[in-house]
Amino acid sequence: MNKKQKQTLVRILVSFALLVGFSVLKIDGYLKFALFLIPYVIIGYDIIKKAIWGIFHGEIFDENFLMAVATIGAIIVGDYAEGTAVMLFYQIGELFQSYAVGKSRKNITDLMDIRPDYANIEKDGKLVQIDPDEVELGSIIVVQPGEKIPLDGVIEEGRAVLDTSALTGESLPREVKCGDEVISGCVNLSGVLRIRTTKEFGESTVSKILDLVENSSMKKSKSENFITRFAKYYTPAVCGAALLLAVVPPLMNLLVLGNSPMWTQWITRALTFLVISCPCALVISIPLSFFGGIGGASAKGILVKGSNYLEALSETKYVVFDKTGTLTKGVFKVTHVEPAADMSKEELLELAAYAENYSNHPISKSLKEAYAKPIDQSRISDMEEISGHGVTACINGKRVAAGNRKLMRKLNIQSADPQKVGTEVHVAVNGEYAGYILISDVIKLHSTKAIRGLKAAGVKQTVMLTGDAKRVADYVAKEIGVDVVKSELLPADKVTEVEKIIEIKGAKEKLAFVGDGINDAPVLSRADIGIAMGALGSDAAIEAADIVLMDDDPAKIALAMKISRKTLRIVHQNIVLALAVKFFCLALGAIGFVNMWWAIFADVGVMIIAVLNATRALKYNG
DSSP states (O other): OOHHHHHHHHHHHHHHHHHHHHHHSOOOHHHHHHHHHHHHHHHHHHHHHHHHHHHHTTOOSSHHHHHHHHHHHHHHTTOHHHHHHHHHHHHHHHHHHHHHHHHHHHHHHHHTOOOOSOEEEEETTEEEEEOGGGOOTTOEEEEOTTOBOOSOEEEEEOOEEEEOHHHHSOOSOEEEOTTOEEOTTOEEEESOEEEEEOSOGGGSHHHHHHHHHHHGGGSOOHHHHHHHHHHHHHHHHHHHHHHHHHHHHHHIIIIISOSOOOHHHHHHHHHHHHHHHOOHHHHHHHHHHHHHHHHHHHHTTEEESOHHHHHHHTTEEEEEEESTTTTBOOOOEEEEEEEOTTOOHHHHHHHHHHHTTTOOSHHHHHHHHHHOSOOOGGGEEEEEEETTTEEEEEETTEEEEEEOHHHHHHTTOOOOOOSSOSEEEEEEETTEEEEEEEEEOOBOTTHHHHHHHHHHTTOOEEEEEOSSOHHHHHHHHHHHTOSEEEOSOOHHHHHHHHHHHHHHSOTTOEEEEEEOSGGGHHHHHHSSEEEEETTTSOHHHHHHOSEEETTOOTTHHHHHHHHHHHHHHHHHHHHHHHHHHHHHHHHHHHTTSSOHHHHHIIIIIHHHHHHHHHGGGGOOOO
């Protein structure tokens, strides 16, 4: 409990003691009014202040205004104890709600407790702690056992076991060694690491994660927008209804029936009507439910950038995947080298490695790893990358082309037809075919489970889009159970294929695209929901995506859908509960069947129940 909550609790206890004490005293008249005014002011001064502030700033109709009018009105008609009690129990409800929200935020903060307090750098043979913001790009930082890695980087020296659970939701530690990339937010469990930073703190993984979680509440769901619009019209409407209830029946009694107007009775009913009508349960519990759902997803290594995306997940019926790095590991190895008649395997591999030297594509890296010799960059000139095809370069004066079959067709070169399955890299020298190299990717362990999980979650169709060869794409799709596969696509073709599905899907059906590379950024933006792989994915893909999977596990998509649906069930339960109780009690209040004490239950009681229900969204054990 924070300082403000403790102060509120003290005010509640003091006001409650005074209220009980003054209620048992046999007093009347102005003395009674003056005495009850003491606990009322102690417990309600901040609500009155907020109500006045709202009036002067044009935001009249809110819960503070309703409480202020209802309780002041009760005191004016002589119901001193009731008016004070309403304000007292309203503040109890507010304290409970504040504590629940604070607890939810603390749970999320604990789950996402990844922000490093400092970074260690060596100065004059000693370790000095500095703010991570002050560490320059390319600096060497030292991470000791038990410390968080403060910035993204590459290990220059040492080996250790890392706890990545705060980022990925997985408890299995990860072993790292010299040359491995590491991301900020992980905890070093063993060994001293010297890490060369590759990103400044503001661009590091930990900063982006914290930014995503902190700003997620800015993007509201349809349910939250509905409640905002509902409250905008509902509150003035009930204020008008209360005014009519206070005025029309007394005038009817007086002018039409010729009876006593009974002003006090009808004004009390109108004030009770106002207390019942307060929309706190809806206004508080709905955003809290989504906040809890986003926090629960974060605990599983699923970062959702807004409650609108969490809500959209529940309506997802089409899931489109990129292949490399998404359904497969993106870890390529050369498995076969087939040179033409006048070339050796070593020469073919050398030409391909030199041609692909400046590319960071996983296929290029695998060629250079297979070549395993230093590359003399002075031998390379006029390098050109042709998107979706491959590369061309001059190597020792020879024009070398390395890429897929589309590149060979583009250059009017007849290529061989490999009998084995693998990603094909065809090589040509000075317009003559020189042979091909097969590179195999490994299907991710959970890819098949991911497709099964999506089917079980109600997804109508799974699609795989890839620039890879048809034979490789068909093999992967068959292995993991994807419904539809489209191969040999350029980045622009992927957007076209996604748009075709968008045209045929239902108005309330959502399409999610899952990718990891920079080429996937346009498709991630085009889809209803863009899902990026966070651990190995490119920065561009993560920026363009709406949801980020921190451990690159596609099976987490089905889990995210389940969390989404649980959150929405809680939201709908709270909406139905709050409105049903509200309207039932409003009707009873209008005819005088319930008094102020029932009004307190209808407002504070329902709010407490709704808030308790909302906190269930924080946990998902499925």
